[in-house]
Amino acid sequence: MNVGGWYEPGSTPLHRTPAGWKFLVLFVLAGAVFLVGSPVWLAAICAAVALGYAVARVSPRRCLQVLRMLAILVVFVLALQWWLLGPVPAIVMCLRIVAALAAANLFTITTRVEDVVSAVERGLRPLSRFGVRPDRLGLLVGLTLQSVAALSTIAAEVREAAKARGAERSVIAFTVPFLVRTLRHADELGEALAARGEGDG
Amino acid sequence: MIEFEGVGHHYGDRVVLSGVDLRLPERRVAFVGANGSGKSTLARMINGLVQPATGRVLVDGLDPSRDGREVRRRVGFVFTNPDSQIVMPTAGEDVAFSLRRSGLPAKERAERAAEVLAQHGLAGYADHPAHQLSGGQKQLLALCAMLVLEPAVLVCDEPTTLLDLRNKRRFVDLLAGLEQQVVLVTHDLDLLGGFDRVIVLDAGQVVADDTPEPALRHYRKLVT
Numbered sequence: 001m002n003v004g005g006w007y008e009p010g011s012t013p014l015h016r017t018p019a020g021w022k023f024l025v026l027f028v029l030a031g032a033v034f035l036v037g038s039p040v041w042l043a044a045i046c047a048a049v050a051l052g053y054a055v056a057r058v059s060p061r062r063c064l065q066v067l068r069m070l071a072i073l074v075v076f077v078l079a080l081q082w083w084l085l086g087p088v089p090a091i092v093m094c095l096r097i098v099a100a101l102a103a104a105n106l107f108t109i110t111t112r113v114e115d116v117v118s119a120v121e122r123g124l125r126p127l128s129r130f131g132v133r134p135d136r137l138g139l140l141v142g143l144t145l146q147s148v149a150a151l152s153t154i155a156a157e158v159r160e161a162a163k164a165r166g167a168e169r170s171v172i173a174f175t176v177p178f179l180v181r182t183l184r185h186a187d188e189l190g191e192a193l194a195a196r197g198e199g200d201g
Numbered sequence: 202m203i204e205f206e207g208v209g210h211h212y213g214d215r216v217v218l219s220g221v222d223l224r225l226p227e228r229r230v231a232f233v234g235a236n237g238s239g240k241s242t243l244a245r246m247i248n249g250l251v252q253p254a255t256g257r258v259l260v261d262g263l264d265p266s267r268d269g270r271e272v273r274r275r276v277g278f279v280f281t282n283p284d285s286q287i288v289m290p291t292a293g294e295d296v297a298f299s300l301r302r303s304g305l306p307a308k309e310r311a312e313r314a315a316e317v318l319a320q321h322g323l324a325g326y327a328d329h330p331a332h333q334l335s336g337g338q339k340q341l342l343a344l345c346a347m348l349v350l351e352p353a354v355l356v357c358d359e360p361t362t363l364l365d366l367r368n369k370r371r372f373v374d375l376l377a378g379l380e381q382q383v384v385l386v387t388h389d390l391d392l393l394g395g396f397d398r399v400i401v402l403d404a405g406q407v408v409a410d411d412t413p414e415p416a417l418r419h420y421r422k423l424v425t
Contacts, residue, residue, distance in 0.1 A: 007291065009328040112328075114294040118307055142289050142298070149332050150284060188285035191250055195278035196288075196299055196346070200270035 006108040014056040014106070019115035020123060026107050033099045039088065042095035049102045056110050066105050070098055117141050139198070143189075150189075154181045202226045203247055203354065203384070207256035210242055210405075217242050218405040221256070225384070227397035229377075231413075232386045233420055234402035243402065244356050244386045248276040260354070277347030277381070279357040283339035284332070292318060292334065292342050293327030299346045317349045318342070321375060337368025344375070355381040361389055390417050 009015075014022075029045070036042055053063060074094045081090035120141055124134040158178045159168070167173035193199065208221040218239040232240040245251040246258045249265030249272055258265055265272040280286050289295040296314035303310065315327040321341055326334065331342060340360055347355060357376070361369040373392045376383050385396070393399055399416035401409035401423070409419035 007328070007330075112294060113290045114297060114307075114311075139288075142294075145290055146288050149290075153284070153332075185285055188280065188282060189288070191245075192278075192280055192286040193288065194250055195248055195273065195280075197270065197273050197302065200273060 007112055008058065008062060008109050010057060010110065012056050012110070014052060014110045017110075018119070019111050020119035022107055022111055023116070023119060026103055029103050030100045033096045037092060039092050039095060042092060042099060045099045046095055046102070049099055049106060052103070052106050056106060058106070058109055062109065066102060070101060073097060073101070113142060113145060150185055151182060154178060154185065157181075202259075202261060203382075204259040205243070205246070205256065206259070208243070208246065208253045208258060209255040210239070210246075210251065210253050216405055218253070221405075221407055223400065223407065223410070225382075225398070228382050229396040229398070230382075230384050231393050231396050231399045232384065232402060233388075233390065233393075233399055233416070235424060238402040239405040240386050240402045241358050244358050244384060245278075247354070247356050247384065248273050248278050250278070274350070275352055276354045276356060277350060277352035279340070279343050279347055279355065279360045281359045281362050283336070283343040283363075286343045286346070287331045287339065290331060291327065292323060292329050292331050292345075295331050295342060296327075296346050296349050299349050313349060314345075317345045321345050321348070322371070335368075337364050337371065340364060340368070340372055341375070344372075348379070348381075352381060354384065355379065356384045356386075358386045359388060360385075361387065361392065390420070393417065 029049075033042065033045060036045070074097065077097060078090050078094050081093050117139070120137055121134040124132055124137055128134055155178060158174055158181065161177065162168050162170065162173040165173065203223075203225040205221045205223040208218055209216070210218040217237075221243065232244060234240040242251055246253055246265065247260060249269040252266040260272045260275060263272050263275075265276075287295050289298050293311055293314045296317055297307075297310040300310045300313060305313070311327070318324065318327055321344065323338060323341055323345065326338070326342075331339070334342060340363070344360075355376075361372055364372060369389065369392070373389075376385065377395050385392075387393070393413045396413050399409075399411060399413045400407055401416050401420045403423055408423065409416045411419070
């Protein structure tokens with residue numbers, strides 16, 4: 001998984017909309033999708049999201065990636081719900097999932113993480129009088145994404161090393177080096193942040 | 202100027218530095234020594250990442266253990282592994298992250314970041330996912346993230362260890378052209394050609410302090 005690869009640079013109206021507004025729209029849309037029960041309306045929302053992809057000029061390769069991810073999920077959910085609840089609830093559920101996930105993906109494709117971070121910081125500024133440090137929360141978002149990328153790289157490398165020693169089924173051969181490297185990464189990251197003035201107030 | 206006065210340090214019972222007295226006015230200084238010789242610990246004291254157990258460190262008259270913030274504004278630090286230094290998803294965002302306290306509006310921060318990237322061989326990479334860069338490019342990015350703050354001193358802790366020969370050369374050429382005072386901790390002895398002063402550490406003590414050639418001759422004798 002590559003976290004940094006989510007954003008696709010561009011200058012379409014969707015790219016230029018401030019991150020805070022996009023986030024708000026995404027939030028409302030996700031809520032609406034779960035309140036609306038009519039398949040027709042849900043299909044309309046899906047169509048609107050698809051239109052968003054066209055407006056943002058998302059590359060076909062990227063659209064295909066999103067479609068593939070959604071297809072796998074939809075097939076699974078559709079089969080299960082159809083069997084448990086019947087066809088109409090199954091289709092409603094799938095449309096909900098497609099609308100919400102496709103919209104969330106469109107958000108990450110068109111929004112720089114830095115803009116999300118500063119939107120979070122700005123949105124939370126009123127809370128600073130209650131002791132919340134908005135800049136810390138913003139950094140947290142960035143670091144979370146960075147850590148997901150770093151940990152998946154470490155896991156892949158450790159798995160390779162275990163395989164090279166013929167120990168791909170050994171729990172110890174994975175967990176011990178994985179933990180050691182994760183802790184070392186945490187130490188190094190802490191030092192690097194301190195060197196860049198984080199924590200200097 | 203960087204000064205060490207009677208600096209000593211230990212991790213538990215293991216003494217890593219003892220009685221280090223140095224004044225470093227030169228523009229290009231290198232710390233050389235075997236693994237565990239204390240050279241990284243010494244370098245980390247310059248910006249207060251490690252505080253000496255005895256003695257003191259001064260950077261332009263400021264003590265990093267008291268005025269850490271002020272000192273870290275003057276001293277940039279590049280680590281061995283760029284993967285742990287990059288905290289933002291794209292190259293431009295990561296460099297702009299350094300400027301978050303500068304008071305500049307976001308747009309100007311992004312422009313400054315792109316400028317610095319372009320000056321150091323990463324033109325056009327501002328929107329590129331940072332973790333998809335090559336090892337050499339990542340280290341350049343880590344360097345840019347420091348240089349955008351225009352520090353007076355740049356400390357580099359074995360910055361070329363993970364790089365191939367070409368990127369190693371490129372990184373060192375870049376260092377050579379900087380206006381900053383550079384303190385380089387390294388194992389790559391052939392990179393020290395243009396340096397004013399090489400300090401050799403062994404078991405936590407300064408055992409040679411000279412121009413590169415005699416200092417490295419001493420170091421080679423020490424390890425053979």
